[in-house]
Amino acid sequence: MPNIVVLIKQVPDTWSERKLTDGDYTLDREAADAVLDEINERAVEEALLIKEAQGGEVTVLSAGPDRATDAIRKALSMGADKAVHVNDPALHGSDAVQTAWTLAGALGQIEGVELIIAGNEATDGRIGAIPAIIAEYLGIPQLTHLRKLTVDGDKVTGERETDEGVFTLEAGLPAIVSVNEKINEPRFPSFKGIMAAKKKEVQTLTLADIGIDPETVGVANAGTTVTSSTPKPPRTAGERATDEGEGGNQIAQYLVSQKII
Template sequence: MSLRIVVCVKYVPDATGDRHFAEDLTTDRDAVDGLLSELDEYAVEQALQISDEADDAEVTVLTVGPEDARDALRKALSMGADKAVHVDDEDLHGTDVFGTSKVLAAAIEKTGYDLVVCGMASTDGVMGVLPAVLAERLGVPQVTLLSEVSVADGKVTGRRDGDAATENLEAALPAVVSVTDQSGEARYPSFKGIMAAKKKPVEELDLDDLDLDGDDFGLEGSWTAVDEANARPPRTAGTVVKDEGEGGKQLAEYLAGQKFL
């Protein structure tokens, strides 16, 4: 039986762009270019490596987002994923991580899975809780923050590297795992992969397809809310210390004044 791997990916605003909030205090995605979250590229890479090692495996990439989120799916398909699922519905605008996890869980169950692979966090929200919440909704084990992961004999095993210790973990399939940015560099899509991605299937789903009620999502249905947001203050020129014989003394006085010494 084929090993069914689902990779959850996110389309995020480019961190190098001028990001800000819209009037409803959601991220203004129209004002900045978007791309596949860099941390999710590691998840795609690990899924592809597991697939390469398996006798028979299929990698599906899944995202929840607006129409432009297809670009994230195409990037993952060009890396080597086999097919994609895109959940897009106007009622999802403003949905928080808890609502998103509910949509992902429904889409994953509809698609079918043995292993779900996630990045350690998104590069926009940076919450890092979605893999755990998703595992809870699916009712399966979670093995998170792995720097090494493999699948064999109906189990997923991995290594989690902490500041003071390393843990070797395992769980029976089906399971949810998340991988860190230490798990290995993601492959760069080849020209052949980019061309092949154009012919790979992308299934479009909405909330009705998943038997979900739109009232449970969006800004009104979210468990969390942003009440206020202020722009970051512009950077100042700072203090310049010119060394004309007493530079070291001036620097020490400045550091002491800032309570760094």
């Protein structure tokens, strides 16, 4: 009956325009609609499947500003039992190492954590390293980029799919895993779930609560800094091939001219 913590991040909706702030190039969170990252919906789903089969408790943990409560409520409405929200203005612009350090500190405040489930890569920062850095800080095994996950007693097994093939990995609990988009199809919150989520416990922690010095986090103290950014050029209309018997050839010629084939 594992106690599972799912790491969830609120990200700008991929369908809305995403912008970086002038000056420090941190994400302009107000410029875009914010959603629970889809890969984290899958991470929550996996935790719920394990809980439904084996019992235990599912806690979601997020580091983010006030607005991240919307993402937390979504995870709770899917069926997670409770939430921990690390919310401190000093975290603004933290890099991956600082974020992982903060999350590791918060994990230390949650009792009896046996399994931590994260997404393999967030859709905004796309660092893809938070689970591995947390594993280092906590000194626990990491099974990353899993497409399949099984918990059996005090053991976790998973399938990692790479260009070289599929690797079956195994570790003892406690451990941290990250999942990819093949792991499952996340459920939609039910009306009952949405209503129940309103009453679930959300514990808010500041950096002081988890014993982290604010001088070690945030954009001013980050080890990596974004020094410039260039917006993507707007999409062009593209080239249209009208098929009057030669459409296939025209497309092939176009692909050759672009060195695609």
